[in-house]
Amino acid sequence: MNLIQHYVGGELISGSSNRKGKVFNPALGEQKSEVILANKLDLDKTVSIAKKAFELWSIKPSLQRARVMFKFKELIEKNSKELTELIVSEHGKVYEDAKGSLTRGLEVVEFACGIPQILKGEFSENVGTDVDSWSMRQPLGVVAGITPFNFPAMVPMWMFPIAIACGNTFILKPSEKDPSCSIKLAQLLKQAGLPDGVFNVVNGDKESVDAILENKDIKAVSFVGSTPIAKYIYENAAKNEKRVQALGGAKNHLVVMPDCDIDGAVNGLMGAAYGSAGERCMAQSVAVAVGGIGDELVSRLSKKVEALNVGPGMDKNSEMGPLVTKEHLEKVKGYVDLGVKEGANLIVDGRNIKLQGYENGFFIGGCLFDNVKKDMRIYKEEIFGPVLSVIRVKTFEEATKLINEHEYGNGVSIYTRDGDAGRTFSSKIQVGMVGINVPIPVPMAFHSFGGWKRSLFGDSAMHGIEGVRFYTKLKTITSRWPSGIRSNPEFVMPTMK
Ligand code: NAD
Numbered sequence: 316m317n318l319i320q321h322y323v324g325g326e327l328i329s330g331s332s333n334r335k336g337k338v339f340n341p342a343l344g345e346q347k348s349e350v351i352l353a354n355k356l357d358l359d360k361t362v363s364i365a366k367k368a369f370e371l372w373s374i375k376p377s378l379q380r381a382r383v384m385f386k387f388k389e390l391i392e393k394n395s396k397e398l399t400e401l402i403v404s405e406h407g408k409v410y411e412d413a414k415g416s417l418t419r420g421l422e423v424v425e426f427a428c429g430i431p432q433i434l435k436g437e438f439s440e441n442v443g444t445d446v447d448s449w450s451m452r453q454p455l456g457v458v459a460g461i462t463p464f465n466f467p468a469m470v471p472m473w474m475f476p477i478a479i480a481c482g483n484t485f486i487l488k489p490s491e492k493d494p495s496c497s498i499k500l501a502q503l504l505k506q507a508g509l510p511d512g513v514f515n516v517v518n519g520d521k522e523s524v525d526a527i528l529e530n531k532d533i534k535a536v537s538f539v540g541s542t543p544i545a546k547y548i549y550e551n552a553a554k555n556e557k558r559v560q561a562l563g564g565a566k567n568h569l570v571v572m573p574d575c576d577i578d579g580a581v582n583g584l585m586g587a588a589y590g591s592a593g594e595r596c597m598a599q600s601v602a603v604a605v606g607g608i609g610d611e612l613v614s615r616l617s618k619k620v621e622a623l624n625v626g627p628g629m630d631k632n633s634e635m636g637p638l639v640t641k642e643h644l645e646k647v648k649g650y651v652d653l654g655v656k657e658g659a660n661l662i663v664d665g666r667n668i669k670l671q672g673y674e675n676g677f678f679i680g681g682c683l684f685d686n687v688k689k690d691m692r693i694y695k696e697e698i699f700g701p702v703l704s705v706i707r708v709k710t711f712e713e714a715t716k717l718i719n720e721h722e723y724g725n726g727v728s729i730y731t732r733d734g735d736a737g738r739t740f741s742s743k744i745q746v747g748m749v750g751i752n753v754p755i756p757v758p759m760a761f762h763s764f765g766g767w768k769r770s771l772f773g774d775s776a777m778h779g780i781e782g783v784r785f786y787t788k789l790k791t792i793t794s795r796w797p798s799g800i801r802s803n804p805e806f807v808m809p810t811m812k
């Protein structure tokens with residue numbers, strides 16, 4: 316059995332824990348590896364190594380740190396096939412989708428290549444007579460990232476390229492369900508010239524997460540995962556005096572206005588609801604049909620959902636792969652059962668799909684519900700599978716109110732030809748990332764990614780300038796070089812005269 320270790324101080328190590336987790340190939344439904352689950356001692360030792368590495372890394376000129384990022388970018392491109400195959404083999408998503416997610420991570424590395432320009436401070440000459448003032452941003456120290464299963468490359472890459480380029484050292488605790496990609500990224504960073512101890516991967520579960528939260532030498536925690544755990548991370552990291560950004564779950568709505576390009580809306584919904592088998596925090600899992608467009612929308616969607624090509628991620632014809640684990644498959648099927656019980660109309664039922672040669676794989680076909688109501692659990696809760704709910708409302712105002720009252724506020728879209736509706740929507744909607752005739756409005760690396768309400772706890776979104784601010788602290792210096800005359804003591808607040 317393949318054993319997945321930790322990557323600490325520039326080498327693979329096993330640590331002192333004897334607990335292990337199982338990593339599956341979801342298409343085959345077979346265990347492919349074991350992953351070591353770290354204990355507190357392993358985590359604390361890693362922090363000491365990262366703390367030592369910070370001493371030299373943090374004082375390296377930012378241009379030298381940027382050069383490591385340039386080299387890393389090149390290595391990711393060269394190794395893109397291997398990285399993509401690792402994602403497919405442990406997560407299950409289809410090859411091209413996995414490759415796309417790697418590219419979205421790579422874009423953050425490209426952003427980090429410009430760190431000398433981004434870290435330039437501000438300077439004011441003569442804030443008082445012969446007094447100058449400037450501000451600069453300095454790294455925090457050892458910082459940690461805790462990431463979910465659904466983007467094993469992209470989500471860690473939202474965090475560590477910027478953290479490292481800013482001069483911090485980093486400990487990544489990836490999802491124990493698909494950890495191999497993180498190890499490969501660590502090896503590529505070393506190949507790119509990153510000094511040992513600057514980037515470390517500690518595999519584990521709750522025990523290692525709690526050790527991260529408790530370790531006083533970790534100065535900031537970035538988390539992406541489900542809302543209950545995001546809240547737990549937010550509260551406990553803050554209690555232990557750390558900076559924290561904790562991104563949580565989602566229930567994203569795509570509003571279909573009666574005047575929209577219906578083909579565009581249907582195709583947008585297909586990709587956004589069923590791509591990556593719905594295991595995306597930006598998946599559109601609710602279609603809000605406004606006015607009389609519901610019948611046509613459901614009729615067009617149902618044909619396409621029935622025709623979805625479900626299969627293993629490495630098969631070029633597959634449009635949708637399996638779910639990540641058997642437990643997750645059971646959970647998603649349970650939600651479909653629940654929706655039927657709650658009285659929604661199950662228009663397409665993907666629960667009983669069987670694939671020849673992949674009988675044990677964690678597959679479910681696309682599911683489509685119509686006439687979903689706002690008090691149903693299938694509407695209120697995140698399902699995180701290929702299940703699209705259509706909810707019908709009479710007006711634009713009703714659609715907006717529905718979305719604003721939902722506990723989550725990650726992403727949202729509207730399909731319309733009416734500029735006024737689009738503009739009002741983007742202004743009034745209580746959601747962090749908004750698409751207008753764009754199905755999955757994921758911001759580019761040089762903007763920042765983050766939801767509102769219970770989709771994000773903390774003050775900063777990820778990557779872009781928000782990422783740079785999160786991973787640095789501000790210092791402002793006021794200086795005077797008096798020539799000759801020394802002033803007398805002053806006991807009043809200095810002000811400009
Ligand atoms: P999860 O919350 O179960 O796990 C996320 C991380 O937390 C993992 O590293 C895991 O080991 C750790 N963890 C799990 N249980 C823990 C516990 N009790 N105590 C401490 N740590 C714990 O999430 P997941 O199932 O891996 O990922 C799916 C979720 O992530 C979905 O809710 C999805 O919406 C969300 N997500 C959000 C975003 C976003 O940007 N908002 C992006 C991707 C995924």
